[in-house]
Amino acid sequence: MPKVERAIIMAAGLGKRMHPVTLTTPKPLVKVNGKRMIDTVIEGLHKNGISEIYIVVGYLKEQFAPLVTEYPGVRLIENPYYDTCNNIASLYVARDRIENAIILDGDQIIYNPDILAPEFERSGYNSVWTDEETDEWLQTVVDGIVTSCSRTGGKGGWQLYSISRWTAEDGKKLKRHLEIEFEQKQNRQIYWDDVALFCYPEEYQLGIRPMNKDDIIEVDNFSELVAVDSSYKKSMRRKDK
Numbered sequence: 001m002p003k004v005e006r007a008i009i010m011a012a013g014l015g016k017r018m019h020p021v022t023l024t025t026p027k028p029l030v031k032v033n034g035k036r037m038i039d040t041v042i043e044g045l046h047k048n049g050i051s052e053i054y055i056v057v058g059y060l061k062e063q064f065a066p067l068v069t070e071y072p073g074v075r076l077i078e079n080p081y082y083d084t085c086n087n088i089a090s091l092y093v094a095r096d097r098i099e100n101a102i103i104l105d106g107d108q109i110i111y112n113p114d115i116l117a118p119e120f121e122r123s124g125y126n127s128v129w130t131d132e133e134t135d136e137w138l139q140t141v142v143d144g145i146v147t148s149c150s151r152t153g154g155k156g157g158w159q160l161y162s163i164s165r166w167t168a169e170d171g172k173k174l175k176r177h178l179e180i181e182f183e184q185k186q187n188r189q190i191y192w193d194d195v196a197l198f199c200y201p202e203e204y205q206l207g208i209r210p211m212n213k214d215d216i217i218e219v220d221n222f223s224e225l226v227a228v229d230s231s232y233k234k235s236m237r238r239k240d241k
Contacts, residue, residue: 001119001120001121002100002119002120002121002122002165002167002168003100003118003119003120004048004050004100004101004102004118004119004120004165005050005052005099005100005101005118006050006052006053006054006097006100006101006102007045007050007052007053007054007101007102007103007104008053008054008056008091008094008097008098008101008102008103008104009028009038009041009042009053009054009055009056009104009105009106010056010087010090010091010103010104010105010106010162011026011027011028011038011055011056011057011058011064011105011106011107012056012057012058012059012061012079012082012087012089012090013027013058013059013082013087013090013107014059014082014083015027015030015059015107017220017221017222018030018219018221018222018225019222020222020235021222021225021232021235024060025060025063026057026059026060026061026063026064027106027107028041028105028106028107029063029064030107030219030225031229032109032219032225032228032229033228033229037106037107037108037109037219038055038067038106038107040108040109040110040111041104041105041106041108041110042067042071042074043110043113044110044113044115044116045102045116046071047113047116048113048116048117048118049118050102050116050118051072051073052073053071053073053074053075054075054076054077054094054097055067055074055075055076055077055106056076056077056078056079056090056091056093056094057076057077057078057079058078058079058080058081058082058083058090059082059083061076061078064076077093077094077097078093079093080093081093081188084188085188085189086188086189086190086191087191087192088178088181088182088187088188088189088190088191088192088194088195089182089188090192091103091174091178091192092178092179092182092192095174095175095178095179096175098166098171098172098174098175099166099167099168099171099172099175100166100167100168100171101165101166101171102116102118102163102164102165102166103163103164103165103166104116104162104163104164105162105163105218107218107219108161108162108216108217108218108219109216109217109219109228110215110216111214111215111216111217112211112212112214112215112216114215115163115209115211115215115216116163120165120167120209121207122144122167122205122206122207123164123165123166123167123170123196123204123205123206123207124146124164124165124206124207124208124209125139125160125161125162125163125164125206125208125209126161126163126164126208126209126210126211126216127139127158127159127160127161127208127209127210127211128158128159128161128210128211128212128213129157129158129159129210130155130156130157130158130159130213131155131156132155133153133154133155134153134154134155134159135152135153136153136159136160137149137150137151137153137159137160137193137197138150138153138154138155138157138158138159138160139157139158139159139160139208140157140158141157141158141207141208144207144208145205145206145207146158146197146205146206146207146208149197149198151198158208158210160193161211161216161218162218163209163216164193165209170196170204173200173203173204174195174196177195177196177199177200177203178192178195181195181199187199222235
């Protein structure tokens with residue numbers, strides 16, 4: 001059975017949808033109820049014995065430097081394209097680390113560290129079954145294999161979350177495909193997830209890692225931040241002025 005050997009945390013983005021808080025603080029370093037979001041991610045990884053951790057940084061990158069001394073095994077990888085390209089650039093600069101890796105966003109709150117367990121059967125994303133309508137990416141799964149994914153959502157499917165594991169074999173393929181898209185095709189305004197799910201779906205047999213909705217919160221924008229931490233209502237009032 002494959003096992004995660006390292007983690008790649010995406011933390012380079014501008015976080016525009018969380019203004020005004022992210023005007024001075026990178027989104028993963030924003031505190032929610034007194035704790036930085038990225039701390040819940042790193043601590044969850046450590047609880048699962050994953051200590052080789054690469055954080056891809058870009059916007060306000062210097063603010064991430066203390067994490068290297070705060071957490072054993074953390075290293076930073078700079079994404080120089082963070083302000084001109086979509087997040088395909090972040091995985092592109094970390095492409096030599098994808099084999100047997102777990103890839104996850106730094107701007108989410110991990111409530112149940114068990115969802116970051118290192119053992120896995122096949123490459124794929126942590127996912128939550130939903131009967132309700134959603135506008136998040138929604139996967140159709142047949143016999144344990146993802147057969148399609150909708151960018152516009154739907155209902156009655158597996159909602160994709162920003163946690164994925166990649167075998168050594170699939171990691172090699174993903175590296176090659178990233179290089180083709182980023183270097184040769186100059187396809188730099190897509191998500192890195194597009195590469196396996198939409199650009200080369202026939203070359204991967206992805207599975208899912210089921211989890212519960214309350215295991216994690218993805219904080220996508222300022223309104224969602226206020227919903228989980230009411231102390232930011234003051235910032236909302238300033239924002240509205």
